[in-house]
Structure formats: structure tokens, C-alpha cells
Amino acid sequence: MSSPRARALATPVCLTLPLALCLAACGGGAETDPGATEAELSVIGDNPGVGRERLAMEFGDLFEDEQGLGETRAALVMHAGEIVGERYADGYDADTRFISWSMAKTVTAVMIGMLVADGALELDAPAPVPEWQRPGDARAEITLRDLLQMRSGLDHTEGGEVPYESSEVRMLFLDQRDDMAKFAEEQPLEAEPGEKFEYSSNTTVILADIAADVLTRDSQDPEERRKAVDTYLRTRLFGPLGMTSMVPEYDAAGTLIGGSAIHGTLRDWARFGEFLRNHGSYRGTQLVPRQWIDFMVEPSPPAPFYGGQIWLNTQASDPQNQLYPIDNPQGIFAAIGHMGQYIVVSPKQKLTIVRLGHSDAEERRALLRQINDLVELYPTP
Template identity: 30%
Template sequence: MKVFKRIVIALIIVLVIVVAFNYSKLNIISGYAAKNMASSVFIAGRTPASIDNYDNNVPLIKLAETEVDQKNKTITSSVFGLMERKAVYREGLGSVLVHGSYDYSKKYLRPKRHTLENDLPFPYGDNGKKDTVFGNVDYQKLQKTINNAFSEPEVKKTRTVLVTYKNEIIAEQYADGFSPDTPILGWSMTKSILATLYGILEYQGKFDLNDPAPIANWHKDERKNITINHLLRMQSGLAWEEDYTKISDVTKMLFMSSDMTQPQRLKKAIAKPGEIWNYSSGTSNLLSGLLHNYVGEGQAYLNFPYASLIDKIGMHSMVIETDMNNNFIGSSYAWANTRDWAKFGLLYLNNGQWNGEQLLSENWVTYVTTPTVNSDGVYGAHFWLNAGGKYPDVPRDLYSANGYEGQYVFIIPSKELVVVRTGLAEDPVFNVNDFLLDIISAID
């Protein structure tokens, strides 16, 4: 009995130490658990048990306990009863972490969606896919590569893979619990969606890349020389800490901020514009807020991404979530099924043209794929690049939208390929170089 008591006391002491050491993180832990659960349940239609067992079953986050209210579409999370956080689902806007001042009865605007109705197969419609057989594709070898991506599921953690060649699906596979209709969180792939909105505006003549950022307070100090180009290339020179392992600028923004367009806006300059490259989700959300200056407020702002891009190319499963102030969270929170993520890649593979209509300038595609100074050839303008040879056995013209935990839309123009892979493990645990090399090798 004495031994048992000592063990209990020891466990309590350890628990107290763990909680005390991480107490300041509890806001982030419970916030992440609530937000991720809410979006995964109410957008992706997955079960709370699957999210607990996989998505939220990671260090610290797994300490959180969540309660699901299906009727009111809310999720409440806490860690040992401490630091309770609540996420609320709003139709059309996704899920959002709310604070005590949130008015549940208040009516809110939502985007007006337009379904593209036709009888066309993928990618220009949703009437299935073509049954084309390409003579230069080794389908057996390709399938072996796809199967390998799903092997060792506890390590590679692949959820979906889709390969298009010459605009047609040549391979597609889903893990248990996922299907062609399951929306997947793109995390930072959302940044590439945001950049594309600016590409559309640029093609429409709404702004110039070298225009100073339209922020009045910046015009009074050294920040007056920051342009839209600097922001898209993560070259603003503004202070920002992108560290997800602790309380940092990015975690405070995503899990504690009501208006995510503000944190980067309020930062001081630590370098001249163009002098350094510093990856910043705060910059993406700042750009999301600046869209108001070009497209308008309220309903016009909410409609713009869908009317100009998302519904225009038939990505009807896509939802970009908003913060409490109804700003799109352009850094992190776009959801779409795998086929719709592939459509996004195909827009770029076809140099901004979609079914005969030019949505982006070809020069914009060149712009986002031109390496940013001081990025070592890995970054363009809100897109990741292989220009520096990060993937040594893959063509250097590859560029991609990348997201946390291994969400990828790879575009390889020289091979006429778009490859989508989603999951819970990223490079190098999931070996991107070998995966893409094997796909390319299956095409003569």
C-alpha cells in the first residue's frame, strides 16, 4: 500500500511539474485541439475519434480533452480542466476560436458560392475523369510508387495521392477514412492560394507589384518603402518569429488573435526591405487584410476569392476559414478535397489559363517561380521552388504549394505533371525526392 501511495504521489508531482512548465502553452494546446477538432468534424466530416487518434495525437496536443456539441457545432477543449478554449463552426466561414465576448446570436455575412454546372470530366467539371490510357506511362510501375507512398502508415502517414499528366488523372489513391470528396487542410498551401488572388488582381490592373503597401502608419517611418512585392516574397524586413514549438509570433496569431491581419502590421523593421528573407505567416495574413483595399469590404471581400478563383475553376469543396473579424486566414486555413487541390496546380501548369479563359498573366507564373534573393533558391513568391536543387533527382523547374505535416501540390512543367500528396508526415520522413523521382520514372 505504501508503495502504491508513493507511486501516486510521484505521478502527481510529475504531473504538477509538467503542467507548471507548460502552463503558458496551455492556451495554445487547448486552442489547437479545439480548432483542429472543429474544422475536421464540421468541414471534413470526420469522426472525433479519428481526430483524437491521429491528428491531435501528438506531443502536448494529446493532453487536451475535447467535448463535441454537434447540435450547436461547437468544440470545447481544455488541459486537465485548465485554460478552456472554444471553437465555433460558421457555415461558409469554417471554424474559429472565440473569446468570451463572442456573440453567438449575431448574424454574420458568408461568401456567396456559385456552382460550375457542366457535363465535363475532371479537371474542367466534376463528371468523373477520362479513361485515357497513355502509351508512354508504365501504370504498373506508377501504381507501385503510389502503394509505396501508403506503406508504413505509422511512419509515412500518407492520406491521399493524386497524379495528373497532361491534365488527366493517371493515378489516385486514398487511405481508409478518406475519399475523393474529403476536404483536406492545406495549412500553408493556403499561402499559394492567397498569392494567386493577388495574381488575378495584377492581371486585372488593380495594383502594381512595386506599389508601397497601402498602410498609412507605415508611410511615417522606415516601413514606407515596403512594397507588395516585398510582402509576397517574405522580404519586408519586419520582425517575425515563425516557431510552432513555443509561444511565438505565429502561435499567438493563430490561437490567440481575433484579427490575424494585425500582428505583422504592428511589427518594427529589423532590416531594409529586400535585405533579408524571413518566412512569415503574419505577412500572409497581412496581405489577406490588404485585399480589402483592392476588392472592397464586407460581402465584396468574402465573395472575391470564390468568384475570381475558387468557384471559377470548380474547386467547390474549398473553404478558406476566417478569423473573428471575418478576415481570411490566408496563411493556413484553406480546406479542399484532393482533386480540387490538383485543379489549383493545373491552373499554374497551364500558365494561368483555365478552359480557354486567362485568369492570370503568364508573367505572374514566371514571377512566383523566380527565386527570391537570400532564400537559397527554395522560395519564390508564396510558392516553394526546386531551383536550388532541394530535391536533387527532380527537375529544377518544379515548384509547389507546401503545407505543415506534408501537404503538397507539386507542379512540374517540363514533365506536364501535377502531383498532390497529403498526410501527417513531411520531408524527410516522407521522402519527397524519391517519391517524385519514381513517378517521373514511370513516364517515358
């Protein structure tokens, strides 16, 4: 997206004036480049990997009201493992914990990958949900892979014309909020497992429930379930990565609200993005197998723009793809949360961009174009 500032630089003033006034008005030349402001430059590192002033201008545009991007509360750019841009809106700072919304799905997927690596779960075995294992229940065919790739076939509705009737809203905020997994797992099939893509927060809560069952050996005690998952995340993921701010939320049954509600600082969300960029490795320690990250960024057969609880820039022009128009270079992926939370990772460019804030649907389209402008600043080897 070209900003008003960039468009002004591209068009000589005299082209908008009658010829008789041209020489007097602009002397035949273009408008002087106003450049980045001092405030914009102050949040950019000395060696950002691209032109410092250009990065300052594009990064600064994330916070400009007239851009129509909504409210950017915090944003950060990392290149080659170093923070090269970091900024907060008034009222927010480096200690502010921001809600993940659906970025939590990607955290849940990593937790499941660790349990698979531990030998506690199998990717292509029937998902260990006791209610589905009764004789004659077709849901017994749903695998862990199906759940992770959002193709379980369960009758889950993420949105809809009447929001309070959707599965997601009922589960998170209304009559089913005390035992979210029970409600999600009770739903019937509406399609054959594996055949239909349907993005669903309810599906991720089922994954969180499976993790709690494994870690507690099927305990139904809410406090035991909460403590087991919390300890696992802190000792296996958050602690090793230095993500000390993270605060996961749990429902009354002790199940992690794994599709929607984990809180953390801007820098900690960036650490998580860098961990994914480095194929599950941190400072030489492989926290989750590289093959699991490869699976997470493998396209779901019914939806090439989605992987294992993560969005891909494959088939970027598909209307369902939440990364459009970020289509180049190939291999970009993102954890995306409601109302404009983004962790955008481009492994080929050694680039991680985090934007946290509040944007409606129209504003998010403009926001993604601006993030794309940041991506395009960096060369692809």
C-alpha cells in the same frame, strides 16, 4: 528512394548465401519480381504515360507504413491534364475536404495577382498598409513584391525553440488570433526591406488584409470583409476552375487566414496545381496573366529556392529548400503545407502530383524522396 521491394529486385538472393548453397537456393538467378498488387493497379489509369505497373508500385509506396513516410491520406497524379492515379486511405474519400496549411499561401498569391491585373494594386509600389505610411516609418519602403517573396524585413518568427512564443503560433492560435493582420503589421523591422528572406505565415496574412481593404475600400466591418474576399475567390478563381469544395477560413476581423487555412478536396487541390502548370489558364481562359505566374516562379533574390509564395527546385540542396531532393528537371515548383501537404508541379513533364496527409520532419524527408521517385518515372522532353 528505393523501396524494400525495389531493393529486393536489384540484389540476387544467391549473393547473400555461401557459394555452396547458391545453386540450390537460387539457381544462379535473381529473385522473381513480385510486381504491383491488384489493389495498386486498380487506382492507376489505363494510359498513365509511363509503365503502368511501375507507376502503380511507386504510387502505392506512398501508402505503405513500412516506408516511414508518415500517414498518406490521399494522393493523386495527373499527366498531360488527365488523372492517372488517385487513391484514398481508409476514412477518406473524394468528398473529404483537406486543410491546406501553407498551400493556402499560393492561393493568396494568385488572388493578389488578379488584383494587380485589375489595376487595384502595384507590385513594386509601397504596400498599402496605413500604419506603415506615417512620417518616418521605415516600413513604408516595404513593397508588395517584398511581401510576396518573403523578404519584408519584418520581425516575424515562424517557429522557434518555444513554439508558443513564435509570431506564427501567437497569431494563429493564441492571444492574437482575433485580428491576425493587426498583429502581423504592428511588428517592427529587423532587416532592411528586400534584403533578408524569412518564411512567414504572418506575412501572407498581411497580403490577405491588403486584398480585403482593396475589395471593401478599407471597410473594417468583419462580415463585409469576409464576404468580399469570399465572393472574389469564388467568382474569379474557384468557380471558373470547378473547385466547388473550397472553404476558406477567416479570423474574427474578417481577414482571410491566407497563409494557413483553406479546405478543399484532393481533386480540387489538383485542379489548382494544373491551373498553375498551365500558366494561369483554364480551358482557354486566362484567369490571371501568364506574366504573374512567371513572377511567382521567379526566384526571390535572397532565396533562389523561393518565389512568390511558392517553393522552387532551384538550388535544391540548400538546407532551407523544402523541395530537396527534387532537383530535376529544372522548373519544378510546389505549394507546400505543414505536416506534409504537397502540390508538386513539373511543367516540362506535364505532371502534377498531390499528396495530403500527416508526416513529421523526418518522415517528410523520406516522403520527398518517394515523390521524387514518381517524378523520375516521367521523361523530360
